[in-house]
Amino acid sequence: MRGWKYVRAMFDILLPRTCLVCGRKLNIQEKYLCLHCASDLPLTRFGQISHNPMADRFNEAIQKGLDDSWRQEAYAFASALFFYEDESGYKHIPHQIKYQGNISAGRYFGRMLGRELLSAEWASDVDLVIPVPLHWKRHWSRGYNQAEIIAEGVAAELGVPMRTDILRRVRRTETQTRLDVPEKSANVAGAFKVCTSVAGLKHILLIDDVFTTGSTLHSCFLALREVYPFPIRISVATLGFVGG
Ligand SMILES: [Zn+2]
Numbered sequence: 001m002r003g004w005k006y007v008r009a010m011f012d013i014l015l016p017r018t019c020l021v022c023g024r025k026l027n028i029q030e031k032y033l034c035l036h037c038a039s040d041l042p043l044t045r046f047g048q049i050s051h052n053p054m055a056d057r058f059n060e061a062i063q064k065g066l067d068d069s070w071r072q073e074a075y076a077f078a079s080a081l082f083f084y085e086d087e088s089g090y091k092h093i094p095h096q097i098k099y100q101g102n103i104s105a106g107r108y109f110g111r112m113l114g115r116e117l118l119s120a121e122w123a124s125d126v127d128l129v130i131p132v133p134l135h136w137k138r139h140w141s142r143g144y145n146q147a148e149i150i151a152e153g154v155a156a157e158l159g160v161p162m163r164t165d166i167l168r169r170v171r172r173t174e175t176q177t178r179l180d181v182p183e184k185s186a187n188v189a190g191a192f193k194v195c196t197s198v199a200g201l202k203h204i205l206l207i208d209d210v211f212t213t214g215s216t217l218h219s220c221f222l223a224l225r226e227v228y229p230f231p232i233r234i235s236v237a238t239l240g241f242v243g244g
Contacts, residue, residue: 020096020105021089032093032105042090044241046079047120054078054211054241061185061218072230076221077122080211080241081113094209094240098146106146109239110153110207117205117237118157125203126235129155129162132208132220133192135172150239151207158205166196167220184215192223203233210240 009028017026019034026034033041046052055078062073084090097106117123131151139145148164155162171191179187206220217236224234 020092020102032108037089042083042088043116044080044083045116046241047116047123050077050122051075052078053243054080054214058211058214058217058236061214062221065218065222074230074233077120077233077235078211078214078237079117079120079123079235080238081109081116082240083243084240085243091240094146097149097239098209101143103144103149106149107153110150111157112153113150113237113239114154114157117154123158123203123205123235123237125233126158126205127160127202128198129158129160129205129207130167130220130224131162131164132206132216133164133167133169135169137172147208150209154205154207154237163196163198166194166198167223168193168195181213181215184213185218188216188219190219192220194223194227197227201228201232203235204228206234206236208236208238210242211236211238212242 005028018024019026019030019037020032021037022034024034026032030038044052044054046054055076058078059076062076066073082090082093093105093109096102097109117126129151131145131147133139133147134142134145145164148162151162169191170193173187173191204224206217206224208217211217214236221234221236228234
C-alpha cells in the first residue's frame with residue numbers, strides 16, 4: 001500500500017468518510033461519492049449541447065432585460081455538471097460546499113465541471129473565469145466563497161486565470177430561496193459592479209454553485225456587459241442545475 005493510501009486508510013478507521021449523497025461509508029478508492037452514487041450522478045452534458053434548457057432559461061432573462069435601445073446580443077452559452085431536484089440526494093453536494101465548509105469537495109467537483117467544459121466546443125476560447133462574488137460581509141462571516149472554490153477548479157482544468165477583483169457584490173441581498181422569479185430578479189438587480197477592467201478579453205466564464213432561475217448570474221452578466229460589450233462572450237457554468 002502506498003503512503004497516502006495508508007494514511008487515508010488510517011483516517012477512514014479513525015474518522016470514517018461518508019458519501020455526500022447517500023451517507024454510506026466510503027471505501028478507500030471512493031472520494032466524496034460511493035461507487036453507486038458516482039455512477040448514477042445525473043450529468044447534464046450541457047457542454048455538448050449549446051441550446052439546452054439552462055441556456056434557454058438564461059437567454060430568456062437576457063432577452064427580457066434588453067432595453068428599447070438597440071443592443072446586439074448573441075445566444076449565451078450555459079452548462080451545469082449535474083441535474084438535481086429538491087428531493088434529490090445530489091442537492092447535498094452544493095449544500096455541503098456552501099453551508100458545511102466542505103472546501104475540498106468544492107475543488108473536487110469544480111475540477112469535474114472543468115473537465116466537462118474541456119470537451120465543450122463553445123468553451124474552448126474561454127480566457128477568464130470569474131466566480132459570482134459574495135458581499136464582503138457574507139464572505140467574512142462564511143470565511144470563503146463557495147463559487148470561488150468551484151471556479152478555482154474550473155480555471156485550473158481550463159488552464160486560464162480566475163479573477164476575483166473584477167466583479168464585486170456592492171449590495172447585500174436577501175436569501176433567494178423563498179422568493180418567486182420576479183422577486184428574485186428584483187432582489188439581485190444592480191447588486192453587482194465591475195471594479196477593474198481587463199483589456200483583450202474574448203470570452204468570460206461566470207461560475208456559481210447552482211442555477212435555478214438564473215437571476216443572480218443574469219445580474220452579474222448585466223454588470224459585466226457595461227464594461228465588456230458584445231462581441232465579448234459571457235457564458236455561465238454551475239455545478240447544479242435545478243430543472244423543472
Ligand atoms: Zn452514495
